[in-house]
Amino acid sequence: MTEPVGEREPAFWYAIPHGYLQMDLDPPVERIEALVRQVLSLPEEMRLRAEEVLRFYAGVVISLNAHRVQACLIGSHPDDAGGIAFSVLTVSTVPASGGNAKLVIASLAGTAADSADEGMRPLELPCGTGFLAEKKVVTTAPGRSAEGSDTPLEGRVWQGTVAVTGSGTSDIIMIQMVTAAVELADDYRDILLGVAHTVTFTDPSLPAAGGHEVPEPGTAAATIRNDFG
8 A cells, every 4th residue: 555745634545556656756856866967978869868858757747746646657558459558547636625525525426426428427435435537538649740740649548537535634535547548448447446445544554454455356446456467
């Protein structure tokens, strides 16, 4: 189990699914300085490319921290075509705008129950009431546009979001999964729901918490251990 960077009360914990590596959103200054030194020592052609990557990483970290992202995990799994499918899993907190977070979630869950055709549905999770929202959107894709074209490349992605809150917290916890492997949306939805079912506001390392329980086979929480082999 892991908990968010920059702990605030009450803390929450969740399981990291198989195949995901956590991105460091608070790298120490010493590590950044070491990376800069390594980049500067590269041959000119390699250095220019490495500088682009380093600036991109710095920009991503700044943006994620500005949006209260507590964790960002990069996933890679084999797909049905023998290639690799990539996805990004983020965990963030959103203030309830001065309102009661539980009431906000309950209201949104109620809306989800009435708007199933809009890709939303309520969830009853071990840690409390929440909701799932999902959609397929067209967005800017990586890569270079065709020569002579100023139009950026576009691609479709699947985006799933679970929102939940717990007793005593004024924040809403948002767990979001994004992948360009739209054809694997069902599998990624299962992983997202599996992570959501592991969210807890009780420190699993404490004796009173009973330690980390192995999820029952067939449950959403167990799915994160099994998807993609």
